Amino acid sequence: MTAFNHVPVLFHETIDALNINPDGVTVDCTAGGGGHSAAVLERLSEKGRLICFDRDPDAIAVLQARFGADKRVTVVHENYGSIAAVLSSLAIPAVDSILADLGVSSYQLDEASRGFSFHQDAPLDMRMSKTGVSAAELVNTLPEDALRKILYEYGEEKFAPRIAAAIVRERQNAPILTTLQLAELVSAAYPAAARRGGHPARKTFQALRIEVNGELAELPTAIRYMFHSLKPGGRLAIISFHSLEDRIVKNTFASFTVGCTCPPDFPVCVCGKKPQGRLCFKPKTAGEQELAENQRSRSAKLRAIEKIKY
Ligand SMILES: C[S@@+](CC[C@H](N)C(=O)[O-])C[C@H]1O[C@@H](n2cnc3c(N)ncnc32)[C@H](O)[C@@H]1O
Ligand SMILES: [Zn+2]
Structure with missing residues (x-):
């Protein structure tokens, strides 16, 4: 198997954006080779917990080998779209921070047999989960x-x-x-x-x-499940890799920040709707050094939202 040498992009910015609670629960929706997960673990206390999702069985094998002995870690071979159901089955009502580093990993691209690369000959596959069409x-x-x-x-x-x-x-x-x-x-x-x-x-x-992977079709609903899985004050950080993906992240996040929807000429609010989230910062992109060192960072964008505590 190709080495799992994925170089995560916007690494420190993403870990900072999660505002990790050392005693709390963090979910890595796209754990891959475990680069971000390892940095999360460094910030967790003995009481903290990390839930690692990936839909790719090869990534799951790597994650189990890397973190299997750490009692704080639960590795879940599921689509991150099932985050709410999985957390509920683990009896975790809500979590402190959630990370999604979207798209394919360098491992998936470099491992010829997965059929993602137009540089190397292989069966035309491209299924991250190795199931389906x-x-x-x-x-x-x-x-x-x-x-x-x-x-x-x-x-x-x-x-x-x-x-x-x-x-x-x-x-x-x-x-x-x-x-x-x-x-x-x-x-x-x-x-x-x-x-x-x-x-x-x-x-x-x-x-x-x-x-093949339903990457855009499933994303808006998945982001809603992620946001709803947060505790008040919790953070969701998402890294996207192309404009189509980023537009979905941007618009879905924006929908959480909308409050009152009463007509502007109403003297007082009668709908009672309050914003559920606030954007943590303007979207971040890779700096010059990262752009020079990592091809994948070229179109990467990091956005983060915090669930408002009332
Ligand atoms: C860009 S890589 C993440 C790399 C990781 N942050 C690291 O540091 O190694 C994306 C990973 O997310 C997984 N993935 C993509 N879509 C998924 C989904 N809907 N559910 C679960 N995992 C998914 C892929 O299989 C891949 O391993
Ligand atoms: Zn209103």
Whole structure:
């Protein structure tokens, strides 16, 4: 297996944003290789607790090996969308801080067999959980208009029509089963003049990965469950990796900060609604040094919200 050498982005900023209660409960929704989790553990007392989620069985094996002997840690092989149900099954009514470092890990990208990379040949898989419908099943079965829509929406790929048409043409000859088969097909479909800005398959691979893993579709509901799992005064910090993801985090957080919804000409408030959360700071991005050292930090954005204590 590829080494789990994930370099977390916005590391200190994220740990600070969590405002960790040493005796309290912290949840790492995307524990991966455990980089952020290890930093959380350094701040916990003997009484503190850390719940580590990941949907990837490879990450779970790494987390168990790394933290299994620490009595403060519970490793949970679940989608973070089930945070409320999992906490309830652990008899934890609410927690002090929650972290989500979205997207794929460097391990998932670097481990060729997972099929996320357009640089290395492997079965076209891309399933973080290793269950459900793979990228190969999507490209070989979806109607052309559905493929086009995914490439437009999740890849912001302006050549979506050409690429979708090329996929459908190719699969009539033979199924598209490997990463390089797809990468080469996309490159060939790309207009020569547009080939300068990075690998032509980058956006297509991003779009398929998002669709395969339901990354955007499930995010608003998952963020609501995370926020509702916080104690009053608790913090939720989320790192996103592209503008589509960040827009969801921003809008969902904004919905928690809305208070009174009475018409402006009402003399007094009759709805009684109060904001549930307050934003902790303006979104943070990587500084110059981190940008130079870690490719993944380029589009990373950290947002944090605190549940208001009334
Ligand atoms: C960017 S990595 C996190 C790396 C981690 N912060 C570290 O320091 O090593 C994202 C991780 O979240 C996991 N993940 C993504 N979506 C998930 C979901 N819906 N539920 C649970 N885990 C998820 C992925 O499998 C991956 O391991
Ligand atoms: Zn009102």
